[in-house]
Amino acid sequence: MWQNILEFLQSTGFAAFGNSSMMVFGVIPGELIMIVVACVLLYLGIAKKFEPLLLVPIAFGMLLVNLPLGGVMAAPLGDTPGGLVYYLYQGVKLGIYPPLIFMGVGAMTDFGPLIANPRSLLLGAAAQIGIFITFLGATALGFDLKSAASIGIIGGADGPTAIFVTSKLNRDLLPAIAIAAYSYMALVPIIQPPIMKLLTTKKERMVVMDQLRDVSKTEKILFPIVVTIACGLLLPSAVPLLGALMLGNLFRETGVTARLSDTSQNALMNILTIFLGVSVGATAAAERFLQIETLKIIALGLVAFAIGTASGVLFGKIMYRTSGGKVNPLIGSAGVSAVPMAARVSQVVGQKENPGNYLLMHAMGPNVAGVIGSAIAAGVMLSFLG
Amino acid sequence: MWQNILEFLQSTGFAAFGNSSMMVFGVIPGELIMIVVACVLLYLGIAKKFEPLLLVPIAFGMLLVNLPLGGVMAAPLGDTPGGLVYYLYQGVKLGIYPPLIFMGVGAMTDFGPLIANPRSLLLGAAAQIGIFITFLGATALGFDLKSAASIGIIGGADGPTAIFVTSKLNRDLLPAIAIAAYSYMALVPIIQPPIMKLLTTKKERMVVMDQLRDVSKTEKILFPIVVTIACGLLLPSAVPLLGALMLGNLFRETGVTARLSDTSQNALMNILTIFLGVSVGATAAAERFLQIETLKIIALGLVAFAIGTASGVLFGKIMYRTSGGKVNPLIGSAGVSAVPMAARVSQVVGQKENPGNYLLMHAMGPNVAGVIGSAIAAGVMLSFLG
Amino acid sequence: MWQNILEFLQSTGFAAFGNSSMMVFGVIPGELIMIVVACVLLYLGIAKKFEPLLLVPIAFGMLLVNLPLGGVMAAPLGDTPGGLVYYLYQGVKLGIYPPLIFMGVGAMTDFGPLIANPRSLLLGAAAQIGIFITFLGATALGFDLKSAASIGIIGGADGPTAIFVTSKLNRDLLPAIAIAAYSYMALVPIIQPPIMKLLTTKKERMVVMDQLRDVSKTEKILFPIVVTIACGLLLPSAVPLLGALMLGNLFRETGVTARLSDTSQNALMNILTIFLGVSVGATAAAERFLQIETLKIIALGLVAFAIGTASGVLFGKIMYRTSGGKVNPLIGSAGVSAVPMAARVSQVVGQKENPGNYLLMHAMGPNVAGVIGSAIAAGVMLSFLG
């Protein structure tokens, strides 16, 4: 009996720490470090409100998978079923959750400001340059093409897009890229303003833009259909993400599918967000996450955001010139997406120079265009490398 | 590099149109025609409000699958996962979605008017004759037995039943049968009235029926249990559909399972409706859908509806005679199901002859009986041919 | 043709009764008896309100699977898909539903009273002694270790925990254990009071406890994280249940994940409750359920509840002594969990002796501690026998 008790003690997680495959300084098990990292992420998500709806599940998944012998990610073995998160993870691995979450995003998004001002699309395109420059930079730093593409997409500022691309190109990077993407999306009000001020003159920032025209219901209904067909024909690999986004938006706009729109953006989206977050977090096993690459990814993600912001603002300056001073270049930074945070940043920065200036709706155009833009950029990456 | 760019252009959907397996007149790719058909269905669903909750997802699925190279229905290949809709489609293929949707329908249905007037069940039976006559006609037109049975079930006027039967008997016909079923359900107010007027006299149409008795809670609770046991023993192959319908109805009536009833008819039903619609639509690949059979199915579906309506009305006339003029034969047409549209049609046609006549609740009896009736007819078909 | 009709009649469930593998008294098919048992369970669930949210789906699943030839639990065979409930059942078999339901339970549970009075945890531990004594008793009665462990867990008074353990150790016992667990949870107000009165003096029952301190939001947020890490390291096999419970509770307490908390405890929980209930019920095939073991399990389940109650109360008496009469031993019985019924029982029994005494919140501490306690007991069983 005492031997049995001893064996039982051997089976605790404390004992398992001793057999950890990754001993830091020869003493600290990697899993313990990961538990601390998970707690920090929980702190950022809960106390600092960094995208809590994603960071809390991601951090908790990270916590669960690093409790030694917990087996939540264990693959099935013969007749023994796998762990809970192993099964939830299949929806990430097979590329099911991100498009369905995008459907919910579509059901939440009003493309009206974009339809009212189609030139916004150019700003949404410009801000994706950060994706490709970061892709270049990452290859220069030694990442292979697939990893570099996954890293670049962080600059698209869309969690589901980044996770979808990474799940297709290099699943090992999932936790680092998801954490970087969601953290920087939360940090947009910190990252963007200095860049915006550096690149614009006071005069430019004070531009008051004309009011947007009304958009008819017909246009709003046609928009998702036209985008799906046009972009789907141009770039077939963007169909899963863009098609789902536009289907959700169609549910929203028809006026006769309110039930479907409601469920897409509530019950279904919340269920998938929990499953996605926990299972992405659970890919962060110590020996995979505690790599120098993780830091590089986090640094490159910041670069991607900064370059995206800058190229959006610079393109805004071009439009300021070509329009004869009618476009406020501050709305360019909203092109990175991070809806609607980036648009609010444009609003706040603009209002500081000119308290009566309301740029929010003008910035929503590039903002939602950035969602389409990064989905297309994702399609390009998948088309070349998928 | 230029060669790479050329290759990339080759990978667009526009280029793929050139390699379409189905060239109409040698010039127009079949996929392009299907995109147009999908847009027409979207128009019918959205602007004309033809069962939009189903037609919009079906049409969008059709659109997505016909964007060349989009791969939303691609099967997994080795380590490469399949397309999004491929996975959603498994719930259709395995017969999971239709019964679960039927559970939601059960949670939405009040069988009270049927319990109050059990003779309604005869009208619900009579209206299913359209299913079997159409089955005969379809075999005469050269369809094999399985296809003919799937086509006949369109006359049951129940989308989930039609999709369930077709998914078991001949999946190639899924999109045509689903579109026909939902379109004619939407067109019930157009299809039925001329038939109803043709077959009845003014005197018959003016009959005012006695008020229905109250139905106790106990009866409403016992009803789904009794139906499940009785019909399940008589016709085991009807158990998945009827059992699910009755389980949903039991959730509704117990008074202590309101949570389950609510979720069955809302969150769960909406999620499954989206998945079902999109994946049924995505079975409409051009070379499968652009066949003369599709038109025959659509025509036969109309025949099934018309005969079902006629036999319901004719049986109503018999009951009018045998009851000594107490039954208004107009309620017979409601037996096709298409709840509650067909019952409203009875009400409207009756009210035109006799403005003070309220047939709605009397017609709800045959109407919900028609749901049971077509589930039983489906069971027969599956029992012989499944 | 007549032969075909005859064959069709042979395929009805009535005919199949004749070929039943289990003929009672050589005449009554076992399936028929099971249908009657299912109806009794429906009666208990609906009219007597025994945990109707679980018993109604369980009983209906039992009904469906015992309709001969209905095939709802049929495994897939070659190209023929399996039955509906076969697929729903996979979530039980693979251990997916119970932890996710526990997530919803966590989102519904307020651990505040436990945090305010940490000694409650001892009572939550003491009440689990019923699990282990029943385990001993079951082995003495001839059950093998795995079955005995599954039976003991009934005393944990947590449906999802009992189902999770049984699904891992001996799936054949699922229906009997699930029915016993949920029935006794419903019968807590009948089972506990006599035991509580027998073991306590009037003076003990009249003790008025000090008011609980306020618990800060920070403590409530830290609690699930700390429990997950501490218990997860001590007992890795408890991670799926405890981790999910605590994740749900974290969603509840953060203040920034209300969407996820809401969906966990409503849409997702309801969907899983239906799927779990129906598929657990559908494991009750006649030849498996109509065994003397089933009665033994039901009797042993009652023993487990009674011993758990008694040991909770006895430990309460110890705390009454050691605290110098400040702890009312009646709150000990709440340690079996069955939240919040057992806590209400403590309240009602206490109030009968001393009408101004409000024990409810004091009893909620042991009550929720009992949930953690039985999850840990489950972990021990799985660690030794899983």
Place this chain on the structure above:
Amino acid sequence: MDVWTITIVGVGTVFLALVGLSLMLGMFKRLFHGRKDSAPSAATAEAPRPAPARAADGTLVAVISAAIAAATGGQPGSFRVVSVQASGGFSTPVWGHIDRLTRTGSGR
């Protein structure tokens, strides 16, 4: 399989089933109509009701015993379960696991 067989058996089965149900529902009327509803309405679920579980405490064991006794060829008495005594006076209704959680302060 002959198309006419399917048609005739099909129409026959549909009528047989629904006529059968119709007859059963006819009995419902005789059995339940006029009787007062035994199940209390959901609206009053929150209000105290006298021990709804009391009458049913032994039902489950009794019925399953009888069923199993029959199935296994023994007599109901051969495996004796002492009946659970109702404690009386409970005004707490027996909620479902989920409902119970929801209705305390712990549910949001």
Place this chain on the structure above:
Amino acid sequence: MDVWTITIVGVGTVFLALVGLSLMLGMFKRLFHGRKDSAPSAATAEAPRPAPARAADGTLVAVISAAIAAATGGQPGSFRVVSVQASGGFSTPVWGHIDRLTRTGSGR
């Protein structure tokens, strides 16, 4: 695959797609702006409206006929479907399957 190719084609495609969309949206303005909305608002869905389905009854058959006729090389007329006559006077809108159930007394 060259990293520069991907970058150039990538940036190019993003701009091409979004500029293309921008041009299309420019046409939207010309086509739809100022026009009154053809689709009635959801708020009035409950109110009686004159036969919305009437105009569309033949559309489905006509379009699918034409499509299939083209696809199979025949003429639209070769498989004739007699047009469904609108009955007129219906003030009931055409609800979706689910909506229909919800809006009767049967939905809770």
Place this chain on the structure above:
Amino acid sequence: MDVWTITIVGVGTVFLALVGLSLMLGMFKRLFHGRKDSAPSAATAEAPRPAPARAADGTLVAVISAAIAAATGGQPGSFRVVSVQASGGFSTPVWGHIDRLTRTGSGR
């Protein structure tokens, strides 16, 4: 496996775990009780609050750097990340991806 071992270890583990938790919760009281709640209540989430993210901007990078530096045997400084400067003056709270969408006019 012996049934008594399981029983003894089982009861022992349950008590060990819950007594351990009990001790930890005892520390909670000392650490947090009386202190004001640091996390603002959800009810005020909509109201402007001073830059909640400012203090945390470098936390993530700092912690993960330290962790990885330790894990890979290097020093934290060996891979230098220039700290992100807070811009100051933001009254916009940092919403979640979903919440953000919901709270603009774009959510229904």
